[in-house]
Amino acid sequence: MSREPFEIAGRKVAAGTRAVVEIPVSVLSDQTPMSLSVHVIHGRRPGPTVFVSACIHGDEIIGVEIIRRLIRTPQLRSIAGTLICIPVVNTYGFISHSRYLPDRRDLNRSFPGAASGSLAARLADIFMTEVVERCDAGIDLHSAAQNRTNLPQIRVDTGVPEAFELAREFASPVVVHSSLRDGSLRGAAQARGKPVIVYESGEALRFDETALRLGVKGVLRVLRKLDMIRADKGLKSKLVSELSKKSTWLRAPAGGVLRMHRSIGQHVEKGELIGVLSDPLGEHDEEILSPVPGLIIGRTMLPIVNEGDAICHVAEIVKRRNDEPMAQLDDMLGSDPLFDEDEII
Numbered sequence: 295m296s297r298e299p300f301e302i303a304g305r306k307v308a309a310g311t312r313a314v315v316e317i318p319v320s321v322l323s324d325q326t327p328m329s330l331s332v333h334v335i336h337g338r339r340p341g342p343t344v345f346v347s348a349c350i351h352g353d354e355i356i357g358v359e360i361i362r363r364l365i366r367t368p369q370l371r372s373i374a375g376t377l378i379c380i381p382v383v384n385t386y387g388f389i390s391h392s393r394y395l396p397d398r399r400d401l402n403r404s405f406p407g408a409a410s411g412s413l414a415a416r417l418a419d420i421f422m423t424e425v426v427e428r429c430d431a432g433i434d435l436h437s438a439a440q441n442r443t444n445l446p447q448i449r450v451d452t453g454v455p456e457a458f459e460l461a462r463e464f465a466s467p468v469v470v471h472s473s474l475r476d477g478s479l480r481g482a483a484q485a486r487g488k489p490v491i492v493y494e495s496g497e498a499l500r501f502d503e504t505a506l507r508l509g510v511k512g513v514l515r516v517l518r519k520l521d522m523i524r525a526d527k528g529l530k531s532k533l534v535s536e537l538s539k540k541s542t543w544l545r546a547p548a549g550g551v552l553r554m555h556r557s558i559g560q561h562v563e564k565g566e567l568i569g570v571l572s573d574p575l576g577e578h579d580e581e582i583l584s585p586v587p588g589l590i591i592g593r594t595m596l597p598i599v600n601e602g603d604a605i606c607h608v609a610e611i612v613k614r615r616n617d618e619p620m621a622q623l624d625d626m627l628g629s630d631p632l633f634d635e636d637e638i639i
Contacts, residue, residue: 341375352387
């Protein structure tokens with residue numbers, strides 16, 4: 295007996311097929327309609343329903359490319375359950391290269407939203423109603439904010455066992471504990487019993503090949519863990535994620551010119567030199583030292599900083615590996631069977 299069609303926004307997707315569904319969101323001031331484009335892959339076999347979303351912050355575009363590659367992978371041809379892919383949640387920000395919505399609200403601080411609220415609240419409500427409520431779990435794809443970069447990492451509340459299990463299966467260099475936050479998609483979904491993990495990697499408005507490949511493979515590993523896919527080609531990982539229960543942002547003690555001595559993916563000891571901050575004439579130097587032993591998971595890309603600017607993000611590591619995560623990732627992804635096929639890239 296075949297599965298029932300999957301219904302979303304009044305559209306039915308037959309088992310064993312896929313379809314793009316346009317969910318109406320609003321109309322712009324010039325009467326241009328805006329919609330949420332959702333790619334639904336509805337398997338013939340029963341299984342969980344999972345969403346993969348990107349671009350909640352409109353300038354964090356790396357997830358858009360991850361989803362584009364994901365939906366073309368052969369592993370999804372015989373999927374069990376249903377996969378819902380939303381490459382651009384914040385269409386407004388995506389078009390304008392902005393993190394925010396036109397009303398300057400942060401969508402990821404607006405969940406679960408309200409049908410009669412602000413533009414951000416209405417979009418959040420549509421996403422919760424049409425997508426999250428239909429799913430058992432989710433993966434939300436992000437990057438660093440503009441002028442920063444992130445080491446590939448998973449953010450998760452480690453106190454939620456179902457989410458933590460998926461986070462470890464993703465096999466990113468590090469899993470960082472991040473408490474559920476009011477207004478976030480993770481928090482709103484978990485309140486409804488839907489575990490969500492967040493993949494953070496790379497820069498806003500930029501693509502990074504290592505981050506892209508790790509993102510695609512990580513999502514596929516999670517789907518395999520949920521018994522939604524059977525294929526194992528290229529998904530086995532020798533990388534065991536380091537675990538961080540706490541992270542610290544180092545901020546500039548004064549304005550000046552920053553010279554970084556360490557970068558993302560490198561371990562540092564307490565008191566180790568991370569960078570040097572100088573005045574433009576070079577008459578005064580101030581060393582930036584790590585306050586904790588850990589792993590650099592984020593940093594500014596700007597050499598010019600003001601007092602109080604975030605410089606470097608250091609995650610304290612529960613158990614440290616002997617090698618550097620980025621070096622290990624480069625070795626693992628150097629010749630990758632999953633990405634040898636032209637049709638995938």
